Amino acid sequence: KQEVTQIPAALSVPEGENLVLNCSFTDSAIYNLQWFRQDPGKGLTSLLLIQSSQREQTSGRLNASLDKSSGRSTLYIAASQPGDSATYLCAVQSKETSGSRLTFGEGTQLTVNP
């Protein structure tokens, strides 16, 4: 059974710092890995989707990498801003389950201090 782990559970950084969030998964037979952002009391917003054949994806100040063989992904946030404060979730779409099902990690709660 696929399991997804995110470390650390919480992170507090000063504004302007570059930071890395980590995600690991136990079964490397995946279609893709997705990173989401969740603001307090809100739904999830998709940030990046990395297909299993890709090594990384970039969107603005965000860069996500994928090492499928080692079961790891990182989300790099450059020049962090207070508006980046949120919970970041990673999820994998596994080949062991049908089609579009996602398995989520518990998230990293990020606070960027002005």
Added chain:
Amino acid sequence: NAGVTQTPKFQVLKTGQSMTLQCAQDMNHEYMSWYRQDPGMGLRLIHYSVGAGITDQGEVPNGYNVSRSTTEDFPLRLLSAAPSQTSVYFCASSSWGANYEQYFGPGTRLTVT
């Protein structure tokens, strides 16, 4: 496009009551799903559907029913609410298959007393 909408936003039920959480999407997505989010447990899949008339169980289906009569709507029914069903419920939709981005609704916060 409104995207994925959910109603109600908040709900308080007494143990044993029943209710339906509504979910609708206007993106013509085949795949729709329901998750619950609990502290320390992340998001867990309750039920999902790959098209009208087709539903299947996820990881934690007990105590919940679903049906899919149209492409747009995917309601989640609690048959007899229990305190263990206190949670935040999210509906999501996407095109069916691998490598499609999933879109989430704003959530319904349910408390069962």
